[in-house]
Amino acid sequence: MLGFAREIVSYLQRSGASKAEAEDVVQDVFVKMLEADLIIPAQKMRAWMYRVSIRRYIDCYRRQKRYMEILQKEFFINNQVNPFENEDYDFLAEEVAKLPEAEAALIDLYYFQNFTIKEIAQIMSYSVSKVKIQLMRSRKKLRRNLEEKGYHNGNI
Known part of the structure; x- marks a missing residue:
């Protein structure tokens, strides 16, 4: 034992x-x-x-x-406002929620929770390279979904 x-x-x-x-x-x-x-x-x-x-x-x-x-x-109150908490970005949060669970989690951890790639790898038990690849694919899918809805912004 x-x-x-x-x-x-x-x-x-x-x-x-x-x-x-x-x-x-x-x-x-x-x-x-x-x-x-x-x-x-x-x-x-x-x-x-x-x-x-x-x-x-x-x-x-x-x-x-x-x-x-x-x-x-x-x-530890941060006076800085997160742009994604603005009402104008509700559509973005909705589209992220429509992604598959693992992809939405990556987007959320990286962009909304401000974790680093290395921290995300530890949290999700992935390699750093897998996080980078999955994050890239998730961003592409999110961008495609947003463009289909008429949102064209090169910052995503």
Whole structure:
């Protein structure tokens, strides 16, 4: 079982978790397993541990992200107005929402949330080059959709 734990810690680190976060998640999974008195066949133990560890890490990431959003909203108020929050750009937000989920997420993270390519790669567990390529394709699709609706602006 310790071999599985090391393997999962390594996997979570490659997925963007720090070593401490990954170790905490795996430790929580072990505690959960002991507290629940689960009887899992040995051949299914590895898959179960991966599944629970990944879910636990995602839950921790979401809580941490929500915490940072609250901090930014309450304590780090930016007086600069984001042009996409302007009513004149509602059509843009609507068109982004019509894109497939992964493409909309990339556009949102890069343009609306101001994450870097490297940060997006860590968040989505993609390589940096995959983020760049997918972002380029998403922009082209968004541009095509906007042009079909009559919006011609070279800034997109």
